[in-house]
Amino acid sequence: MDVQKNAYLSIEQLTDRYLAGTRRAEARKPVNEVSFRDILEQKSAQETKGSLKFSKHALGRLNDRNIELDEGQLERLSEGTRKADQKGIRESLVIVDQLAFIVNVPSRTVVTAMDSTETTENIFTNINGAVII
Numbered sequence: 001m002d003v004q005k006n007a008y009l010s011i012e013q014l015t016d017r018y019l020a021g022t023r024r025a026e027a028r029k030p031v032n033e034v035s036f037r038d039i040l041e042q043k044s045a046q047e048t049k050g051s052l053k054f055s056k057h058a059l060g061r062l063n064d065r066n067i068e069l070d071e072g073q074l075e076r077l078s079e080g081t082r083k084a085d086q087k088g089i090r091e092s093l094v095i096v097d098q099l100a101f102i103v104n105v106p107s108r109t110v111v112t113a114m115d116s117t118e119t120t121e122n123i124f125t126n127i128n129g130a131v132i133i
Contacts, residue, residue, distance in 0.1 A: 051078065051108075052078050052103070052108050052110055053109045053110070054109070054110045054113075055109055055110065057111065057112055058110045058113050061112050065113070065114065067099060067113060067115055073097065073099070076096045076133045077096050077103075077110070079133060080092070080094035080095075080096065080131040080132075080133040081103050081105055081108055083131050084105045084129055084131050085105050087129060089128055089129030090106060091104060091111075091127045091128055091129075092128075092130060093124050093127045093129070093130040093131070094131045094132075095130070095131070095133065098115055098116040099113065099114070099115050099116075100115075100124070102124070102126075
C-alpha cells in the first residue's frame, strides 16, 4: 500500500482504518449467542407451566377456614386459571368442588379463597369472569 505524504488519506487507508475495527468487533461476538425470540419463548413456557402463587391474604383465609387442597384440586385450580387466561379474563372466580377462589390471572396469584359455607350470599365482586371446574 502506498502511503501519501499529503494530509489526505487514500481509500485503501480509510478502509483499513475504519473497517478493521468492525472486523475485530465481529470477531468478539459470542459464539453461543441467544436470540430475543429464544428468551421470550422460554419465559412464556415457564409462565404457562408455572405454578399458582397464593397471596398472604389467601393463605390466611385457607388457614382460618381450615381448607386444605389436595394435588388434584391444585391442578384443577391451575387449569381453571389457564382457561381464564386464554379467554382474556384478568380477575376470575374459579370454582373447584365446593371451594371458590378469586384469582388474579395475569400474575397467576390466588387472592382469596372460601368454601361453600362462606358463600351464603353467593355474591362475588371485582371479577370479570368465572370458571367452574
